[in-house]
Amino acid sequence: MSQKRIVRAAAVQIAPDLESCEGTLARVCQAIDDAARQGVQMIVFPETFVPYYPYFSFVRPPVHSGADHMRLYEQAVVVPGPVTHAVAERASRHGMVVVLGVNERDHGSLYNTQLVFDADGRLVVKRRKLTPTFHERMIWGQGDAAGLKVADTAVGRVGALACWEHYNPLARYALMTQHEEIHCSQFPGSLVGPVFAEQIEVTIRHHALESGCFVVNATGWLSDAQIASVTDDPALQKALRGGCNTAIVSPEGQHVVPPLREGEGMVVADLDLSLITKRKRMMDSVGHYARPELLSLAINERPAVTAAPMAGAFSNFHGSLSDEPQRDTASLEPATDD
Numbered sequence: 001m002s003q004k005r006i007v008r009a010a011a012v013q014i015a016p017d018l019e020s021c022e023g024t025l026a027r028v029c030q031a032i033d034d035a036a037r038q039g040v041q042m043i044v045f046p047e048t049f050v051p052y053y054p055y056f057s058f059v060r061p062p063v064h065s066g067a068d069h070m071r072l073y074e075q076a077v078v079v080p081g082p083v084t085h086a087v088a089e090r091a092s093r094h095g096m097v098v099v100l101g102v103n104e105r106d107h108g109s110l111y112n113t114q115l116v117f118d119a120d121g122r123l124v125v126k127r128r129k130l131t132p133t134f135h136e137r138m139i140w141g142q143g144d145a146a147g148l149k150v151a152d153t154a155v156g157r158v159g160a161l162a163c164w165e166h167y168n169p170l171a172r173y174a175l176m177t178q179h180e181e182i183h184c185s186q187f188p189g190s191l192v193g194p195v196f197a198e199q200i201e202v203t204i205r206h207h208a209l210e211s212g213c214f215v216v217n218a219t220g221w222l223s224d225a226q227i228a229s230v231t232d233d234p235a236l237q238k239a240l241r242g243g244c245n246t247a248i249v250s251p252e253g254q255h256v257v258p259p260l261r262e263g264e265g266m267v268v269a270d271l272d273l274s275l276i277t278k279r280k281r282m283m284d285s286v287g288h289y290a291r292p293e294l295l296s297l298a299i300n301e302r303p304a305v306t307a308a309p310m311a312g313a314f315s316n317f318h319g320s321l322s323d324e325p326q327r328d329t330a331s332l333e334p335a336t337d338d
Contacts, residue, residue: 005273007155009182010040011218013189013246014264016052018226021075024050025083028100029090031266036094038268041119042155044099046220047162047186048112050083051075051103053220057135058191059236069139076105077113079126084115092121097153099160099184099216104128109141112162114186119154129162130171146303150178156273159213160184166203173297176211177286181276183207189219189244190227196243197261204245209253212279214271219244221264251279 012031017023028045035043047053052075056068077083083102091098097119104113112129127147132140148171150159159180165171166185175183185204187196200217208215222230227240247259248269256269283289 005156007182007271007273008039008041009155009214009216009248009269009271010035010038010043011216011246011248011260011267012043012045013219013221013244013260013266015221015223015226016049018052018229021051021077021083024052025086028087032087032090032094032096032098035266035268036096040096040268042097042099042153042158042182042216044184044186044216044218045101046218047101047188048103049101049186049220050077053188053191054103054136054139055188055190055222055230055240057139059231059233059239062138065138072103072139073105073110075103076110077102078106079104079113079115080123084117084123087115088117088121088123091117091119095119095154097155097158099158099186101162101186103140110139111143112136112140113143114147114160114162114184116151116153116158116160116184118151124151124153125149125158125160127160130165130168133164142304144304145174145299145301148174148299148301150175150180156181158182158184160186162186163188166207170297172207172211173286174299177297179286180211180213181273182271183211183213183215185215185217187217187219187243187245189246190222190240191243192239193242197245200243200245201247201259204247204249205253208249208251209279210285212251212276212284214251214256214273214276215247215249217245217247217249219246251275 014027054072057065087098098117100115102113104111114127116125118124128143130143150157157180159175187200204215204217227237231237244261245259246267248256248267250256257267260267
């Protein structure tokens with residue numbers, strides 16, 4: 001009988017530094033150090049945690065958000081750059097897989113970006129949120145499917161989606177076809193109210209069951225003082241509370257340890273990856289339970305471009321079709337970053 005594969009995973013619920021990227025980065029590095037002392041092999045941080053989620057955009061009208069948006073540009077992360085170098089060094093030092101959400105700046109645009117660092121410090125996935133939600137569309141550009149990849153890492157096959165991307169069943173299925181073993185989900189936290197935490201609960205448990213994988217979910221946290229710094233309107237401050245549900249769920253849709261819904265902290269659990277086979281023996285959505293001759297998924301995995309040489313323009317522009325046959329997404333190599 002094969003030996004059990006056990007992975008110790010952590011999901012972090014902490015507050016960012018709303019004043020500086022450097023301050024939030026210091027909190028990330030400290031959390032990685034703290035997790036290492038507990039023997040953690042993989043750690044997941046909240047959505048766009050560095051420098052911080054744009055909470056201001058949820059409670060302020062666009063006409064009053066210009067200064068805050070500009071400040072977010074100034075603090076945003078360039079990939080690769082000083083932030084990614086620092087996190088890569090920490091990952092390598094502790095032999096830990098790190099999944100981090102950042103506001104990525106690419107020249108004149110910001111993106112909601114998920115970064116996966118392998119245990120040797122290599123950046124193996126960089127992907128951008130496909131469709132920002134509601135107020136977020138004033139802040140971030142749209143991503144593409146080029147980064148919609150599952151990476152082979154030191155802890156297994158890791159995939160990631162942000163927030164309401166989990167309501168896009170085709171995006172989830174794209175990762176499922178690549179046989180993710182550990183799905184890393186990220187939400188902002190401190191938003192909307194308790195109903196948001198309940199929605200997260202349903203969402204992550206359903207994906208665990210449907211994909212037959214573990215889900216490690218991280219949400220952020222804001223202190224009362226931080227909420228007051230975003231808005232001094234008591235009615236609007238209510239919209240910046242609740243919504244926290246940091247949790248780890250098994251392939252059978254059960255919490256491995258109690259979730260964290262209030263305050264700062266870290267949820268740590270040992271993942272027995274043999275439970276993946278136990279679940280998929282009964283229901284494998286991309287294997288014996290699939291009907292590819294009836295239903296299948298086509299993915300345009302080319303990076304979005306705004307200019308291309310004339311000879312290849314019609315086949316290279318984002319959203320266009322190609323005469324080349326679609327590749328089997330289950331056999332895709334994990335993305336890498338030089």
